[in-house]
Each structure stands twice: as structure tokens, then as C-alpha cells.
Amino acid sequence: MIKNEVKSHQVLHGKSFNPHRRRFDGTLSQNELAFCRQNAIAVAFDPVQQGWVTLDCEEAEGSLMTVRATRDKQPASVVGSTACTFRRWRQEDLPVYRALLDDPEIWAHLPEDYPDPLDAEAARTLIDISIEGQHHDVRAVEFDGNAVGQVRLAFDKEVARDRAGTAELSYWVGRRYWRRGIAKEAIARFSEQAFLQYPVLNEIFAVVDNGNTASARALARCGFQRAGASEEKAGATVYTKRRTA
Structure with missing residues (x-):
């Protein structure tokens, strides 16, 4: 797996975001998902939590449905917003x-x-x-x-x-x-x-x-x-x- 060179923690809208956090720390927020798209960070859909997590998160290997978050492969986003x-x-x-x-x-x-x-x-x-x-x-x-x-x-x-x-x-x-x-x-x-x-x-x-x-x-x-x-x-x-x- 090729991992992107992204700092372990980012600050998004005043909140700390760790792309490598544990899977069950929760799914990505709209702002976090948008950040992943902008930085080509691989994400995966978690059918258990019914939401998106980073593929680099702990416990992800072999258990999630992978979709790389490059912008050219994602459906067009709502104008003026991150995804629904x-x-x-x-x-x-x-x-x-x-x-x-x-x-x-x-x-x-x-x-x-x-x-x-x-x-x-x-x-x-x-x-x-x-x-x-x-x-x-x-x-x-x-x-x-x-x-x-x-x-x-x-x-x-x-x-x-x-x-x-x-x-x-x-x-x-x-x-x-x-x-x-x-x-x-x-x-x-x-x-x-x-x-x-x-x-x-x-x-x-x-x-x-x-x-x-x-x-x-x-x-x-x-x-x-x-x-x-x-x-x-x-x-x-x-x-x-x-x-x-």
C-alpha cells in the first residue's frame, strides 16, 4: 500500500484530525472527507459504521471497501459544499x-x-x-x-x-x-x-x-x-x- 506523506495530525476548523487514527474512533466528518480528497488520501466505506474512514487507519486492512479519494474519480460535489x-x-x-x-x-x-x-x-x-x-x-x-x-x-x-x-x-x-x-x-x-x-x-x-x-x-x-x-x-x-x- 502506498501511503501519502501527510502529517500525523491536522487542524481542521479548530479541531485536530489524525488520518491514521483507529477505525472505530468514528467516521470522517464532511470537512475531514474533503481534506482527504484534496490530498489524495485513500478512504474506504465502512459498512459497519455506515460511513467513510481513512484506509490508513488502524484495523482497516482487509475489512473495508476501498475507494481512493482522488478528485477526478469522485462524483461531482454539491456546489459550494463538501459531499452529502x-x-x-x-x-x-x-x-x-x-x-x-x-x-x-x-x-x-x-x-x-x-x-x-x-x-x-x-x-x-x-x-x-x-x-x-x-x-x-x-x-x-x-x-x-x-x-x-x-x-x-x-x-x-x-x-x-x-x-x-x-x-x-x-x-x-x-x-x-x-x-x-x-x-x-x-x-x-x-x-x-x-x-x-x-x-x-x-x-x-x-x-x-x-x-x-x-x-x-x-x-x-x-x-x-x-x-x-x-x-x-x-x-x-x-x-x-x-x-x-
């Missing part, structure tokens, strides 16, 4: 979750009907489902330290997820965060992580309403190809992305 990150929803997110999702404009493109309004009990149930579901991976999308939306990878209920060859990607972003490139960033990074985390996964697909041009455009910019009309949902188109390596 992912984490599990928590029940303490309830007020933010409701504020983001209690919006008919978002539900217009979701498969379920809008529960006008989205009350606390319904929101709490949705968070529970996202945490406990055995057939999907659901993550809150964080941007600038705030939860701004959600990504979900759904697997066939009849097939164990580590044996599934295909999975469906869905996502939403709160209205106040629209037109900032966040959906595109989340699609690119979450699909990249999915292919890393599930070696048997060969294809990710998304079903998009024909009127949702912004979503279709974001998928296309992330390498998804138009596959044709959906057989299960009228007025919708299927976009697919296959594993490239």
Missing part, C-alpha cells in the same frame, strides 16, 4: 423528518398517498419502518450537518439482500433544499456505496414519473440509462445503472 453523507434515521429526528416530508409536492411523486397532514404518529411509524425493515437500506441524507432528505435501496423480499442481483433506488429531498444538486449528489454516492457493499448486486433501477423531469435528469447525470416504460406503474419510466467493475 448518510446515516440512519433516529426517533429524535421526528420534528425535522415531519418538517421535511409533510409536503404535498414531495408526495406527488411517491408511491403512497399523501397523509394530509403527516402527523407525529405516522412520521414515527415511517421512521420505525426505515430502521427495522429487513428488505431495504434506508438512510437520511445529511448536508451541511442537517438532515435534508432520504435515500432507500429496496430488495426483493423473497431474496436475501446479499444475494440480490437487482435493487430499486428511491429518494426524496425536502423542498427547501431543491435546486442545489443534493439529489444528484445523493444518487451518485448512495449507488456507488451500494455496489461496493453488495458484491452480487449487478443493477440498480429507479422508477420515475414521466412528469418528474428533475429526477430523470439527476439520474441521467449519475449514469442511469432510460430502460423504457414501467410495467408496474402507469405513466412512469424505468432508469437503470449496471455495475461497471
